[in-house]
Amino acid sequence: MFADPPWRDCSELEIPLSFVWNMKILIKERKSRVLSPSTLKCLNDTPTLNPTAGCAHLCSYCYARGYSNYPGDGTIVLYTNLVEKLENELNRKRQTPGFVYFSPSCDAFQPVKQVLDTTYSLMALLLQKGIGVSFLTKGRIPDRFIALFKSHSDNVNAHIGITTLNRQLQKQIEPHAATPGTRLKNISALVQIGVLPEARFDPLIPGVTDSTDNLDPLLKILGRSGVRRVGLNYLFLRPIINKNIRDDLGHTKAMEKISQAFCDNVDLKLLDGKSRVNALNPDFRQKQYKHISLLAKQNGIKTYVCGYKNPDIAEDLTCSNIWQKYSDKNTVQYQLFNDHHSEITISQTSNPD
Numbered sequence: 001m002f003a004d005p006p007w008r009d010c011s012e013l014e015i016p017l018s019f020v021w022n023m024k025i026l027i028k029e030r031k032s033r034v035l036s037p038s039t040l041k042c043l044n045d046t047p048t049l050n051p052t053a054g055c056a057h058l059c060s061y062c063y064a065r066g067y068s069n070y071p072g073d074g075t076i077v078l079y080t081n082l083v084e085k086l087e088n089e090l091n092r093k094r095q096t097p098g099f100v101y102f103s104p105s106c107d108a109f110q111p112v113k114q115v116l117d118t119t120y121s122l123m124a125l126l127l128q129k130g131i132g133v134s135f136l137t138k139g140r141i142p143d144r145f146i147a148l149f150k151s152h153s154d155n156v157n158a159h160i161g162i163t164t165l166n167r168q169l170q171k172q173i174e175p176h177a178a179t180p181g182t183r184l185k186n187i188s189a190l191v192q193i194g195v196l197p198e199a200r201f202d203p204l205i206p207g208v209t210d211s212t213d214n215l216d217p218l219l220k221i222l223g224r225s226g227v228r229r230v231g232l233n234y235l236f237l238r239p240i241i242n243k244n245i246r247d248d249l250g251h252t253k254a255m256e257k258i259s260q261a262f263c264d265n266v267d268l269k270l271l272d273g274k275s276r277v278n279a280l281n282p283d284f285r286q287k288q289y290k291h292i293s294l295l296a297k298q299n300g301i302k303t304y305v306c307g308y309k310n311p312d313i314a315e316d317l318t319c320s321n322i323w324q325k326y327s328d329k330n331t332v333q334y335q336l337f338n339d340h341h342s343e344i345t346i347s348q349t350s351n352p353d
Contacts, residue, residue: 023056053069054077059174061173083122131155140178146193162201163209165217187222198228204235205254219295228300231303234310236278237265261280289303
């Protein structure tokens with residue numbers, strides 16, 4: 001069935017009317033469990049939660065648009081029973097997770113009221129139970145979430161994806177995500193309530209968003225805003241990503257630069273060889289990561305390279321260190337995904353900050 005129109009209350013949204021009127025929201029009941037283990041090593045044995053199948057942001061580089069359960073561009077599947085199922089799952093656990101990650105296959109803060117309502121209810125339930133929430137977003141975080149996070153600031157781990165201050169460029173590759181200015185407001189609002197967010201330069205697009213002229217002013221603003229860590233990762237290509245980027249950028253100089261950069265690409269295996277992507281030359285990536293790290297250091301910011309997406313040059317899954325901040329002990333044990341009640345052990349690592 002279809003949901004109420006997403007334009008019913010747009011007070012929290014930041015979207016063009018043409019997009020609002022064309023968005024389809026399919027309402028379904030979730031039959032499978034809500035909390036799912038991630039295939040990403042940096043989220044190993046970590047419960048993850050996707051409020052929707054499909055995502056309103058329609059980022060050109062989104063790998064989830066190639067998934068078998070992707071409902072198609074302009075369509076979102078919203079599950080009505082997520083909150084009830086989540087509470088039932090948590091009540092059945094002998095030990096609850098330290099935190100839950102939102103969301104590997106969509107953005108929890110999509111510019112659709114029904115999605116925001118569901119995300120709020122899910123996060124509120126977790127935080128009220130003392131379970132942390134961790135998220136990466138390129139959307140606008142409404143004020144009601146900031147108020148919620150303020151009461152649970154020790155249990156909120158926020159990552160804000162941003163790669164440019166250029167609105168026109170951002171709009172080409174992330175057509176329905178929040179503007180760069182709005183994402184900076186997200187950061188300021190989080191800092192004011194005691195949540196120190198990280199920024200994610202992911203993906204960096206060669207010849208387009210990785211230049212000094214693009215990143216230096218962004219890093220200066222981030223440093224002044226209180227950001228102290230930035231995650232780095234370059235664009236990789238799969239067939240669906242290649243198609244979507246070409247469709248969105250067309251015959252532009254930006255597309256020419258991307259094509260030129262990938263002339264010297266390498267075949268990279270992810271997920272222990274289960275997935276293959278076209279990645280930029282490792283020497284190029286290493287050189288650029290070092291250059292960006294020096295720019296960041298000048299603004300009081302530390303950087304780390306996503307180890308999952310750069311297994312050929314990064315040995316450590318550096319970002320995984322921060323997931324552990326939600327544990328009160330050096331070792332956390334909780335039963336999440338094993339029906340035989342075996343324990344999962346996660347070793348605590350020190351907070352690098």
